Structures are given as structure tokens and as C-alpha cells.
Amino acid sequence: MIPGADHRIEAIGDGGAARQALRLLAAGLLVGVLLGATPLRQWTESLPDVPGATALHDAAVAWEAAMDRLRLTRPYTAMREALRGLEDTPGWWPSARE
Amino acid sequence: MLFPTLSFLLFFTVVVVGLAMLDGPAAHGWRKRFLVLASYWFYAQWDWRFCVLLFGSSVWTYGAGLLLGRLVGQGVRKAVVAVAVAGHLLLLGLFKYADFFVESMNGLLHRMGLLRELPFVEFILPVGISFFTFHGISYVVDVYRRQVEICRRLEDMLLYISFFPQLVAGPIVRAAFFLPQLYASTTRRFDPVPAVLLILGGLFKKVVVANYLATDLVDKVFADPGHAASLDLLLAGYGYAVQIYCDFSAYTDIAIGIAALLGYAFPPNFDQPYRAENLQDFWRRWHISLSSWLRDYLYKPLGGSRRGRVRTLVNLMVTMLLGGIWHGAAWKFVAWGALHGGGLVVGRAVQPLGLFRGAAGRAAAIVLTFHFVCFAWLFFRADSFETVMLYLAQLFRMEGGPLLVTPFTFGLIVLGLLMHAVPRDLVQRASAVVRPMRWWGLAALAAIVVVAIDALGPEGVAPFIYFRF
Numbered sequence: 136m137i138p139g140a141d142h143r144i145e146a147i148g149d150g151g152a153a154r155q156a157l158r159l160l161a162a163g164l165l166v167g168v169l170l171g172a173t174p175l176r177q178w179t180e181s182l183p184d185v186p187g188a189t190a191l192h193d194a195a196v197a198w199e200a201a202m203d204r205l206r207l208t209r210p211y212t213a214m215r216e217a218l219r220g221l222e223d224t225p226g227w228w229p230s231a232r233e
Numbered sequence: 234m235l236f237p238t239l240s241f242l243l244f245f246t247v248v249v250v251g252l253a254m255l256d257g258p259a260a261h262g263w264r265k266r267f268l269v270l271a272s273y274w275f276y277a278q279w280d281w282r283f284c285v286l287l288f289g290s291s292v293w294t295y296g297a298g299l300l301l302g303r304l305v306g307q308g309v310r311k312a313v314v315a316v317a318v319a320g321h322l323l324l325l326g327l328f329k330y331a332d333f334f335v336e337s338m339n340g341l342l343h344r345m346g347l348l349r350e351l352p353f354v355e356f357i358l359p360v361g362i363s364f365f366t367f368h369g370i371s372y373v374v375d376v377y378r379r380q381v382e383i384c385r386r387l388e389d390m391l392l393y394i395s396f397f398p399q400l401v402a403g404p405i406v407r408a409a410f411f412l413p414q415l416y417a418s419t420t421r422r423f424d425p426v427p428a429v430l431l432i433l434g435g436l437f438k439k440v441v442v443a444n445y446l447a448t449d450l451v452d453k454v455f456a457d458p459g460h461a462a463s464l465d466l467l468l469a470g471y472g473y474a475v476q477i478y479c480d481f482s483a484y485t486d487i488a489i490g491i492a493a494l495l496g497y498a499f500p501p502n503f504d505q506p507y508r509a510e511n512l513q514d515f516w517r518r519w520h521i522s523l524s525s526w527l528r529d530y531l532y533k534p535l536g537g538s539r540r541g542r543v544r545t546l547v548n549l550m551v552t553m554l555l556g557g558i559w560h561g562a563a564w565k566f567v568a569w570g571a572l573h574g575g576g577l578v579v580g581r582a583v584q585p586l587g588l589f590r591g592a593a594g595r596a597a598a599i600v601l602t603f604h605f606v607c608f609a610w611l612f613f614r615a616d617s618f619e620t621v622m623l624y625l626a627q628l629f630r631m632e633g634g635p636l637l638v639t640p641f642t643f644g645l646i647v648l649g650l651l652m653h654a655v656p657r658d659l660v661q662r663a664s665a666v667v668r669p670m671r672w673w674g675l676a677a678l679a680a681i682v683v684v685a686i687d688a689l690g691p692e693g694v695a696p697f698i699y700f701r702f
Binding site: 158 | 239246255449635638675689
């Protein structure tokens with residue numbers, strides 16, 4: 136998508152790159168947790184059977200239900216369903232309709 | 234642990250928190266040690282035993298560098314570098330090629346009518362071994378050539394070889410490029426906008442374009458090419474060209490972006506490869522860190538183009554054959570390398586004829602090169618030579634209407650090619666648009682895009698293609 140020749144990312148000064156990244160991550164995670172309750176719950180289902188995994192999964196299920204009540208899971212579900220619909224669209228050529 | 238997963242996001246968050254706590258020049262050494270630990274933990278997610286190998290390879294490289302720094306005599310230095318490189322090649326040969334060698338030998342013995350078989354070693358292939366051994370080789374050779382400063386601290390060498398964004402699939406970062414960044418007492422503060430945009434673009438290419446092309450078209454066609462329609466086969470061929478580009482360049486984009494967020498720069502690895510006018514041009518644009526590595530540590534030491542026309546062509550062929558087998562221990566990769574080597578040889582031979590002149594000639598050259606590359610990808614993708622033969626036989630039978638190609642998969646191929654051809658300065662231009670936003674706005678926007686990409690992607694995440702190399 137983005138050609139390599141221009142991938143050089145210029146430094147803009149000295150200082151903590153990590154602190155800068157941490158601020159971005161923290162804010163991003165906050166929004167991600169609100170809108171991504173469904174993938175969060177799905178991720179907890181894929182976790183290995185380690186101590187705390189069940190509690191984490193239960194918390195994720197409860198969180199998804201809470202976000203669902205606020206309708207915040209809808210954009211995720213709607214996008215997923217829209218893409219599934221697109222994926223299942225048959226071709227207009229005869230062989231695809233047989 | 235794959236980049237486009239929540240597990241990786243969690244890991245990355247822990248790394249960033251740790252580094253933020255160790256900020257400032259006083260904690261410089263601790264920051265590097267923490268990054269080494271994080272990188273080894275990242276690597277151990279595949280198999281903790283691989284870490285022993287990684288550590289051994291790093292110590293070997295580090296020791297060879299120190300020894301080369303102490304020696305003065307050219308003959309002794311040459312011997313040391315030869316032993317150091319041989320050690321790396323032995324490691325690679327043992328873990329990656331031993332069983333391939335045994336299998337090939339057993340096949341040969343059978344054909345000769347001998348019933349005796351060599352035993353298989355059955356080593357597990359450590360993820361990223363081809364990449365970290367190439368890092369090690371480039372370092373010792375550069376020290377020998379006095380092109381890089383000797384790394385005096387083991388922690389710097391451990392981090393150079395194991396730094397997690399590039400550990401399993403590159404780019405192959407030269408020591409002269411990366412080590413000075415480790416010597417600096419503070420990490421440089423980077424403009425986060427291009428880094429974030431690169432990561433988001435990479436996620437989209439991998440999760441949406443590459444993954445759907447694989448699951449909905451390419452994997453199905455290559456699983457049974459004998460029963461696919463000609464148009465399905467043709468479009469699966471194009472589809473794989475788009476898939477492998479979107480898959481591998483996505484990994485590189487995400488790796489560059491992640492490294493930048495941690496304060497480190499990586500070199501570029503792709504530059505619109507399918508716009509190449511010939512194979513030489515293609516290799517200047519595809520997996521640039523590998524092609525430049527092969528040029529500097531194999532092609533040039535063989536004599537490059539300095540020893541006459543015939544020797545140049547032989548050197549090209551040898552380089553591409555070894556480049557092919559670097560990708561995997563199988564004859565199909567040798568065939569892929571041979572095709573590229575042969576193509577480069579023919580390209581060199583016909584270059585003086587000036588067959589492709591003017592705009593129309595250049596366009597024809599691009600189309601021809603693209604189709605040659607697509608043809609060679611068949612060997613790369615197929616499980617065996619039989620699959621390639623079946624694919625080609627069925628393709629030219631010109632039978633059957635397409636069943637697997639849908640408007641969706643066709644659209645993905647077009648989308649992938651369009652994304653590949655976007656202006657070179659897109660990141661910079663997009664950054665200029667996004668930059669006026671406040672940092673929290675950028676973070677929120679990035680989070681929304683990440684959730685959207687996850688919603689659009691298929692269930693689960695397939696490993697990156699280059700992880701197996």
C-alpha cells in the first residue's frame with residue numbers, strides 16, 4: 136500500500152519515544168476497549184487454559200453485554216455482517232449461478 | 234505471537250510501559266536489557282528452546298567481532314571471518330537443510346537402486362533462523378571489511394540480533410544502520426503519525442486483503458488445481474502475487490512502525506515491485522534488504538560483474554539459486570530461484586538490443602516482468618512440482634466457468650494492485666493531513682481503524698508467509 140522508499144521516519148528531536156508511544160497506546164486502548172468488546176471477548180475464548188483465563192473470559196462477556204446495551208458493539212457487528220454479505224455475493228457469470 | 238493479534242498488542246503495551254519507566258539517559262543500559270528480555274520472551278512464544286539458539290548465534294557473532302578487532306594480520310582475520318561465517322552457515326544448514334539434504338540423498342539412492350537410507354535428523358525449524366543468521370553474517374563480514382564499528386557490549390549485540398519487530402521476518406537490518414542507534418544514550422523522539430499510518434496500512438493489507446485472498450481463492454485453487462476452471466486458476470495466480478505482496482510488505486510496514494514507536498529506525502524493504510520494468514529492477518524493489526544482502530555478501534564476493542560477461546551471468550545464476558533456497562529447503566524454491574536467475578541472465582543478454590523503448594515499450598516491459606514474476610510465484614506457492622504442472626495443464630485447457638472467483642475476490646485483487654501503486658509519498662501526504670490532530674485524536678482514530686480492520690477480516694489470523702523462512 137505504502138511504498139517502501141518513503142518509509143523513512145524522520146526523528147524530530149531527542150526525548151522519550153516510549154513515553155510518546157505510551158500516551159498514544161493508552162488513549163487508543165481506551166477507545167478500543169469501548170468499541171472492540173466483541174473481539175476482546177473472542178480473544179479471551181482463544182486463551183490457553185491458564186489460571187485466571189476463565190475469570191477474564193467472564194469479565195469480557197459481561198463487558199460485551201454492557202457495551203451492547205450502550206449499542207457500542209453494533210458498528211463492529213454491522214461491518215462484519217456487511218463484509219460477509221459482500222463475500223457471499225455470487226458472480227454474475229453463468230457458472231457462478233449454477 | 235503474530236502482530237495482528239490482541240496478544241501482541243498486550244505484549245507491546247507491556248514493552249512500552251516498561252520502556253517509559255526506563256526513560257532518560259541514566260537508564261539507557263537498562264532500557265536495552267529490558268528490550269533484549271522482551272525480544273527473547275517474544276521469541277520464546279514459538280518455542281523457548283529457540284532462544285538458546287538465538288543466544289548462541291548472537292554470542293558467536295559478538296565473539297567473532299571482538300576477535301577481528303584484536304587481530305591485525307590479514308590472513309588471520311580472513312580465517313576468523315571464514316570460521317565465523319561457516320559457523321552461521323552450519324547452524325542454518327543443520328536446522329533448515331539437513332532433512333532436505335537427507336531426503337534428496339535418499340531419493341537419489343533409490344533411483345540408483347540402493348535400498349539403504351540415510352536417517353532423518355528431524356529438527357524443528359526455528360522461526361526466523363534465516364533472518365538472524367544473515368544478521369550475524371553481515372555483521373562479521375562488515376567488521377572484517379572495517380565497514381562497521383566493533384560492537385563492544387554483549388547487550389547491544391543481543392538486541393541487534395533479537396530486536397523483536399524484525400526478529401522473525403526481517404527486514405534484514407545492517408549493523409552499520411542499527412547499532413549506532415543503540416549506542417545513542419537517548420532514543421530519538423519520532424513523529425508518531427507516519428508510524429501509526431504504516432501500522433494501520435500494514436494491518437489492512439494483511440488482515441483484509443492477504444487473508445481473504447488466501448482463504449477465499451488462492452488456498453482453494455492450489456489445494457486442487459486439477460479441478461479448477463481456467464479463469465479461477467489465472468486469477469488465483471494473480472491473487473497470489475497480490476497476497477504475498479500484501480502479506481510480506483504488511484509485515485515490514487508494521488515492523489517499521491513498531492520500531493519507530495520505540496524510537497528506532499528500519500530501512501525500507503519494498504518499493505512498488507510490480508512496477509518493475511525488468512527483473513533487475515524487480516529485485517531493487519522487492520525485499521530490498523535481502524536482495525541488497527545477496528548483492529553485497531554473495532554476488533560481489535563472487536566477482537559481481539567485474540570478471541567478464543560469462544562470469545557475471547554465472548554469478549547472477551548462483552546468487553539467485555542460493556537466494557531461492559534461502560527461502561526454504563525444497564526444490565521448488567531452487568526452481569523459483571533458477572527462474573529468476575535465468576530471467577536475469579536473459580534480461581542482461583537482451584538489454585543491448587533495446588527492445589522496450591518509449592512509453593509503450595516501458596508499459597510492455599512492466600506487463601511482461603509482472604507476468605514472469607507471477608509465473609515464478611507458482612513454484613513458490615505450490616506444494617510440489619506436480620501441483621505446478623497440474624495448474625498449468627488445467628490453465629491452458631481453457632475449460633469451465635469460474636466457480637471460486639467472486640466479485641469480492643476479484644475486487645480484492647484489484648484493490649491490492651491499486652494499493653501497491655499508490656503514490657510513493659502517500660505516508661508523508663497522509664501524515665500532513667492527520668498531523669494537525671491532537672495526539673489523543675490520532676490515538677482514537679487509530680483505535681477505531683484497528684477495530685474496523687478486525688471486523689472486516691476473516692476469523693482468525695493466518696501466519697505471515699515469510700515466518701516459515
